[in-house]
Amino acid sequence: MSNPIVVGIDGSAHAWRALDWAADRAVRHGLDLRLVHGSRAVAEDGHISPRALRPLVAEREDLLAEARQYALKIHPDLRIETRLLPLEPGRALVREGENADMVTVGSRGLGGFEGLLFGSVGLYTAAHAVCPVLVVSRSAPYPADAAAEIVVGVEGRPGDDAAVEWAFKEAASKGADILALHAVGGEIGFPRWRVIEDMELSQALAGMGARYPDVPVRPLISDRTPSQALVEASEKAGLIVLGARRRRGVLGMALGRVNHAVLHHARCPVLIVPTGE
Structure with missing residues (x-):
């Protein structure tokens, strides 16, 4: 199986546009998609009780599921998997990029959601990934346009x-x-x-x-x-x-x-x- 295209998902408009571009490339080149959300908040390290952790995990899994359904609605034949990782977002993307065709990330994230701003996750991923990194801004057009x-x-x-x-x-x-x-x-x-x-x-x-x-x-x-x-x-x-x-x-x-x-x-x-x- 070919290496997948990894997409950073955080719920921001920039991430949705990055998903558009990743899905477009996946279709053209016959590749799979892997949607990744990294968050230290879901780490089972004892800092959060299991009772408090469950809704956090469910929230992030719902976010990934929503992104998956969005991509499938446009490209029904795409093969898409999701991964929720207990890591900082940039580290999660870099790790998943070790065996990827490409990592795709939005240029900015939600400031109040893990503080994802370009210069942190975007630059960290571009500087540390071992595969190509595509950075997509919210203002970018749809791939077809x-x-x-x-x-x-x-x-x-x-x-x-x-x-x-x-x-x-x-x-x-x-x-x-x-x-x-x-x-x-x-x-x-x-x-x-x-x-x-x-x-x-x-x-x-x-x-x-x-x-x-x-x-x-x-x-x-x-x-x-x-x-x-x-x-x-x-x-x-x-x-x-x-x-x-x-x-x-x-x-x-x-x-x-x-x-x-x-x-x-x-x-x-x-x-x-x-x-x-």
Whole structure:
């Protein structure tokens, strides 16, 4: 059985929209969904009496059941399981992501419900997961209404392959175009410099045309900083795909300034893909 798509469920509008995007990918790629709610409040550690614990557990299980029924109403053939874990939300998602195709999380949660705010659960998951992480904001459109363009950030360094591959695979399954964006953060004043940047971008895209011949590609070298160029491109994009290098000696990804800026300011969902060290 293929690895499932894990979705963080907390009852917020952001989580429901994340579920929309996760279910859409699951259908397109024939994957299962695993809906996860993590909460220390349901831990059987003696801090709460069994009598007081039962309604807390029932409340959270009802939340997961509601999310499952919502997804099945739209996609009746989906295979969906639910898991309630006695862990902090971010840790629960990271643990479930160890054998997952992807973890999907809303950019913000319910402030009064475990205090799920972007910068805690979203960033924790993106920084510690060993699989790709999709961050979806409440303002994101339904997947069917998203712009038919996927933007992939290309650094022009070894390790771009994983993010580029994900972008092309998604574009092929969605019938979308690719904007391969290489931002250099300064005016390209010398012809030789321009040739070098063109070569780096071409090298990053090498082989993709043959493997995905039906995906239109538009290479773009921008003199904006990577953060500026990607955030601006997100205004007309359906998805931003970025790589993040695996952290040496520990699990998870090393999120840099560009990753942080795009996660906080992008106008569309953002997919963070782990790359080689």
